[in-house]
Amino acid sequence: METTWTHRLREAGLRVTRPRLSVLDVLSAHPHADADTIVTGARAQHPTLSPQTVYGVLEALVSVGLARRIEPAGAPALFELRVGDNHHHLVCRSCGAVADVDCAVGAAPCLSPSDTAGFVVDEAEVVFWGLCRRCHGQAAEESETVGGAST
Amino acid sequence: METTWTHRLREAGLRVTRPRLSVLDVLSAHPHADADTIVTGARAQHPTLSPQTVYGVLEALVSVGLARRIEPAGAPALFELRVGDNHHHLVCRSCGAVADVDCAVGAAPCLSPSDTAGFVVDEAEVVFWGLCRRCHGQAAEESETVGGAST
DNA sequence: CCCCTTGTTTTGAACGAGTCAAATCAAGGG
DNA sequence: CCCTTGATTTGACTCGTTCAAAACAAGGGG
16 A cells, blocks of 8 residues: 555654655665665655755654664664564675574573673664675685686 | 783784884773774873874774774774674663673574575674663663652 | 644755875884 | 885875754644
């Protein structure tokens, strides 16, 4: 349904505007998009949209819990619509691709550090670093080539 | 021993210079310092030290494995000398204080996401978010005051 | 249906953290 | 003591993001 976002926005106490619907559309199509990707994508529907507006929309969505911001080290922030389940992420060191992971084993094993040093912990954020299938495949090919085989 | 760092640097194939020793000193005293703190601290020993030099030193230390860089979301990067054990961190949402945590339960439970979506994972990074003892205490005091009690 | 209020968007400038590049300098082997 | 090469310095610059003021429009009240 097309008007689902309209309802979600109003339920959250936000006005329904074109920039917001465009951003939500882009996020549906790109589940882990950075601000720049969102600006570019949203301009398909709203060509005059400015980056600042997108930042404003994203902040509004995050603050009412319709979107979540993730910030992998060394990369611009990413936004996703999957909220409320505190899932984690796989990040490719080579191409930056991101995939979702449900919390590792059972409920929330990572929420139990052995010694919290007096901290009251409310969230455990986990990032798995590695290579995505494609980049890992390329790395393997290259080492083969280096090894001698060609073509 | 004062010359320990001298040996470590040489072992790593790095020249021993004043900026490097100063940075290492500051990191010993501040186990989770950001670049700015390091610049300020190191200037006690080397007043003309520039930020760019510190960035250079830090990059050198990280690249040879004498230091580790951590990047909590929404804050400047921090550097620490505790390396080689892939421990994790507690971060205070209020004041930014950081404490070390040994990996949660047993060996490395977090290194086993249920479904890796084709990724080859080489590291699991865990950040526990919450409030440190001091900030949690202040928050409690304030809600008490709001609730009615005083003094 | 129009007006008014208030939240949004727009415009444009500014910021902090970090990077890049060329020139100078000094560590430490010969 | 000199020379090579890596390290530091200087300065400009980039990127992602935030700030502020003015123009605008969503949508409730009359």
